[in-house]
Amino acid sequence: MSFLSSFDKFQHHLSRESRTRGNGPFQMLDRIKCNKDIDLISFSGGVPLPSKFPIRNLSVRFPETGYFEEEIENRYPKEVDVSFDLGKDKSENNLDFEGALQYGQCQGIPELVNFIKEHVELAHSPRYKEWEIKLTNGNTIGLDYCLRLLVNYGDSVLIEKYTYPAAITTMSPLGVKFVSIDMDEEGMLPESLQGIMENWDASNGPRPRVLYTIPTGQNPTGSTLPIGRRKRIFALAQKYDIIIIEDEPYYFLQMDSYHGNVLASEIQKQDSTQNIGVSSFVNKLVPSFLKLDTEGRVLRLDSFSKLIAPGSRLGWITGNPLFIDRITRAAEVSTESPSGISQVALYAILNHWKQEGFFLWLQELQRTYTTRRNALLQYADKYLPNSICSYQIPNAGLFLWVELNKDRYLFSSQQKSVPEIELEIFQALLQKGVKPVCGQLFMAYPENNDRIFFRFAYSIAPIDKFEVGLQRFASTLKDFFILEKEELQAMI
């Protein structure tokens, strides 16, 4: 494939493992073409007989476009059934259902792949035309694929100072050494990245060639990298020949600003604004690294986990054709493809909704999580003592990241480490009946950290428990920290 040659400049990024991946053995034989006039009898694939697939029919029910607001909790006013029948042909089913249940879908069901490509085009308008996608079983294996594509044992990888724990535990056994980039309330600091690359000490091994980031609604900090920083970081990636892996499960859960101290009922109303069209919706989103990428330097991980359901185990990687081809080869001899049954279920929904309907659904999700963020922030503002707790307002994602003021820790004479202090507070919180996550989980080397954090997810707890939850949190703090007198009084 000659068009690949323009991506040959990325060949040196391939890991030892990826470099040795040949094409699947059957592909070599498949390239030999037969006489076209003859009806070929194939004894080739060791694949089972579709008449012995017992799944004769699969039906999926889902909310109809335009009826995405729940009537009462968990009930939609109008729902649609879409059904696939093994006895019917491709045109009746709107896809090759038999094919979806059979082998050979490593690239994914063509109709679903096309839908996702159209979505990527609408959402990111990539600036080089050869970009490809590969369906994955979610972003966690997506990251695993990217790492095995790019990283050799002992290599250094750039990460945000606070990051997704499973990313750390995915990377560690591959022998990755972590290099943390400093963050503030807007995410990664470009100058920190630049400093690391400029002052790299060669005795630590080769300079990092991979940056792993969650740019939007970052886990755990909730920060969203502004456009200016994205541009500067991409320019640095070009300068230092870094591949950017952007892990973006929360990208579409971007939110309007928080207006503070408004009653929940009003917030609700205020959020139920009119839907906007695809291009207005997309224009409101902060541009992705993929959108800034002119040459194929970004591998973007997207997932249906937060958009449809985690149990679908379905996501995709977008990137240059060299990388996607190598990832596909790796998938052929591991996961093969995501579940065809999952693919069919999601295609049923997406094909009915069309691109416009899917973007309307994303707006509904934005409203849902905005309402929840606003509710949590309202109680955080009300109950968390200012002298102890500081937090930034998340403008995307599912998380509130709260720092506790270590200078006011009561038992500093005991010389406890921050991880010990966090665990001690965590145990007390559990006794009070509230459970956030300790900050130490979000660091590659927590032993080097001297700041106390807790992460609150506002995505799943019952919204009517937010108030009590934060009250419990605040009242636990007084046993560990020196509070201002008026703060203590307010708690009574």
Next chain:
Amino acid sequence: MSFLSSFDKFQHHLSRESRTRGNGPFQMLDRIKCNKDIDLISFSGGVPLPSKFPIRNLSVRFPETGYFEEEIENRYPKEVDVSFDLGKDKSENNLDFEGALQYGQCQGIPELVNFIKEHVELAHSPRYKEWEIKLTNGNTIGLDYCLRLLVNYGDSVLIEKYTYPAAITTMSPLGVKFVSIDMDEEGMLPESLQGIMENWDASNGPRPRVLYTIPTGQNPTGSTLPIGRRKRIFALAQKYDIIIIEDEPYYFLQMDSYHGNVLASEIQKQDSTQNIGVSSFVNKLVPSFLKLDTEGRVLRLDSFSKLIAPGSRLGWITGNPLFIDRITRAAEVSTESPSGISQVALYAILNHWKQEGFFLWLQELQRTYTTRRNALLQYADKYLPNSICSYQIPNAGLFLWVELNKDRYLFSSQQKSVPEIELEIFQALLQKGVKPVCGQLFMAYPENNDRIFFRFAYSIAPIDKFEVGLQRFASTLKDFFILEKEELQAMI
């Protein structure tokens, strides 16, 4: 977990990658228990809101137990619908449907896991009680997990001389060196394994510690290892401290002997024998390595691909708890779990069928593929020239493995390699309109091979094309081989 200690003797088998796998970071916090009297408000997991899973209902239709014979091709006389509704609770759905669509199913849906464990108990009655299973996305990633569990870069792995191509391409990029065990019509030769281990040349690196085998209906040879050899190989594995990975997608596709030269209509009748009960069915199967395993030395790979549908991407690994725990940790940071939607679809069927019904379904599959094997063999007996073609009768699986007599190759003066000869014949076969697979694909080092093979899958080609297919194959051979006069005459 103190019971693990009896499996500590396998610790030294863990690869560098596996050894460094900690438990998932959240598990540490989850071990800290809260006050039981209090209603805990959890802000812990960054998981999405189930009321925003658009899959409101999933329905699956499948053949009813007792109605597994197709009326006409691809139609079953009685079918059942089972449906799961997000609005209904666990008892009405027979499983936690919301949970299946959510995160946190790394071990698999408990009800499905239990069904599979019962099935394993019935089919293999493992001889040590601590065995565990881990659901996988099929045997290919199952093998990948086992390799990353056990093998370091540069290690040698024992394989059958002819083996599954994707196994080779899974192993190669991990730096595996292959050591081939000789085979005959009954599969691996224990004396070949013994010879390799006894005479191991340490200059080739450490002695192999892993054996990868497809014992039943082997791909590509169709051979099935008899019980005596299994026992001898297991004893050798104990003697030389080898872990056996048995990859068994065809295990339940075992067949009665082939009676030769019977009309297809009679074969059909003859195969439609009465169903037998679970224990009679299991007793007719050759015992698995898992069944012989007294100590946890076997990792068994099972898959629903040939039993339900490949598109389910669902299988499982059975093994000792040390290995399964490490594999689970690896899965947590890669695939997480197989698709919850797939799991629900399969559970719908299996739970309705019950264990007995599932074994009846397996008998139906046996009959289906036995009919197809018999049909192919009948035409092979009739059309393939004895002086050129030799093959063994497969008693399980999907494949007929045909060797061509190299001594009668017409152009031996041209000094072509066997891979070249195979490709040349393959191209001619395609021109005639028949497509088997070249033998060279099934070898780790085809350049060292001097025997000509073709593999025929009888699982998927239309059964009424078998005759023409083998006629085309036979008539191609006469352009490449010296046939007996009467064989040539028979072809006219």
